[in-house]
Amino acid sequence: MTTDYRKLFALDGKVALVTGGSRGIGAEIARALSSAGAAVMVTDILEKEGQGFAEELRSQGIRAEFLKQDVVVESQWEETVAATVKKLGGLDILVNNAGIEKMNFITETTLEEFQKILDVNVSGVFLGCKHAVRAMRPGGIAGNGGSIMNLSSIAGLVGIIALGAYNASKGAVRLLTKSVAVECAQLKTGIRCNSVHPGLIKTNMGDHFLQNFVDLKLVKTTQDSEDAFMKSIPMGHWGQPQDIAAAMVYLASDAARYVTGAEIHVDGGFFAT
Ligand SMILES: NC(=O)c1ccc[n+]([C@@H]2O[C@H](COP(=O)([O-])OP(=O)(O)OC[C@H]3O[C@@H](n4cnc5c(N)ncnc54)[C@H](O)[C@@H]3O)[C@@H](O)[C@H]2O)c1
Numbered sequence: 001m002t003t004d005y006r007k008l009f010a011l012d013g014k015v016a017l018v019t020g021g022s023r024g025i026g027a028e029i030a031r032a033l034s035s036a037g038a039a040v041m042v043t044d045i046l047e048k049e050g051q052g053f054a055e056e057l058r059s060q061g062i063r064a065e066f067l068k069q070d071v072v073v074e075s076q077w078e079e080t081v082a083a084t085v086k087k088l089g090g091l092d093i094l095v096n097n098a099g100i101e102k103m104n105f106i107t108e109t110t111l112e113e114f115q116k117i118l119d120v121n122v123s124g125v126f127l128g129c130k131h132a133v134r135a136m137r138p139g140g141i142a143g144n145g146g147s148i149m150n151l152s153s154i155a156g157l158v159g160i161i162a163l164g165a166y167n168a169s170k171g172a173v174r175l176l177t178k179s180v181a182v183e184c185a186q187l188k189t190g191i192r193c194n195s196v197h198p199g200l201i202k203t204n205m206g207d208h209f210l211q212n213f214v215d216l217k218l219v220k221t222t223q224d225s226e227d228a229f230m231k232s233i234p235m236g237h238w239g240q241p242q243d244i245a246a247a248m249v250y251l252a253s254d255a256a257r258y259v260t261g262a263e264i265h266v267d268g269g270f271f272a273t
Pocket of ligand 1: 019020021022023024025026043044045046069070071072097098099100101120124151152153154197198199200201202203204205206209
C-alpha cells in the first residue's frame with residue numbers, strides 16, 4: 001500500500017489550542033497549524049492583541065477564536081478547554097507555548113521572581129497537559145486522542161549565566177513532557193506529548209534576552225550580546241518563529257504518529273556543539 005504523505009502531514013478537521021498565541025512564536029504556530037488545515041483557539045493574557053489576531057485569521061477564512069486565559073489559573077483551563085470543544089467541535093492539538101523569561105544572577109534572584117517563572121513556565125504547562133489529557137482521552141469531552149507540544153528551550157538542555165530560574169523551568173518542561181508521554185502511551189490514551197527546544201528566536205523575548213546581558217553589565221551593547229551569542233550557533237544566525245511553527249505542524253500531524261516523549265531541537269545547531 002502506498003502512503004499519501006501530503007495527507008499524513010495535513011491537519012484538516014483537527015482543532016488546536018495555542019496558549020500565549022497573541023504574538024511571537026505562539027502566533028506563528030497558530031498560523032502554521034491553521035494553514036495546514038486546523039481550526040485554532042488562541043489564548044493569552046494579552047486580550048486586545050489576541051482578539052485582533054483571531055480577527056485577522058478569520059478574515060483569511062480560517063476558523064479561529066480568541067479567549068483571554070492566564071495559564072496559571074486552573075479554573076481558566078477548565079473553561080478554555082470546554083469552550084474550545086464547544087465553539088470549534090473538539091480538541092486534538094495543544095501547544096503549551098505561553099512563557100516568560102527574566103535573567104538575574106542566582107545571588108540576586110528573589111524567591112518571588114523564581115516562583116513566578118516556575119509558575120508560568122512549569123505550572124502552566126502542567127495544567128495544560130492535565131486538562132488536555134482529560135479532554136482528549138477516550139471518554140473525555142473531545143475523546144479522540146491527540147498531540148501535545150510543550151515549549152522548552154535550549155535553556156532546558158544547558159545552563160546559561162544568570163538564567164537559573166528560566167533554566168530550571170525549561171528543564172522541568174522537558175522531563176514533565178517525557179512523563180506525560182509515557183503515561184499517555186501506557187494508558188492507551190492515543191495522546192502523544194513532545195517538547196520543542198528553540199534556540200534564539202527573533203521575537204520580543206529573543207530581543208529581551210540579549211538586552212538582559214547589557215542590563216546585568218555583562219556586555220556594553222545588545223550588538224555585543226548578539227555577536228557573542230551568534231558565535232555559539234553553528235549556523236551563525238537567529239531562528240525565526242516559522243522555524244518553530246514548522247516543527248509543530250510535523251509533531252501535531254499523523255506524520256509523527258510514532259513520535260512521543262521526543263525533544264526536537266530547533267536551534268541552528270547550538271546543542272550539537
Ligand atoms: N524567543 C526565543 O528566543 C525563545 C527561545 C526558546 C524558547 N522560547 C519559548 O517560546 C515560547 C514563546 O516565546 P516568544 O519568544 O514568542 O515570547 P513572547 O514574549 O513574544 O510571547 C509569549 C506570549 O506568552 C504570553 N503569556 C505570558 N504569560 C502568560 C500567562 N500567564 N498566561 C497566558 N499567556 C501568557 C505573553 O502575553 C505573550 O503573548 C515561550 O515559552 C518561550 O520561553 C522562546
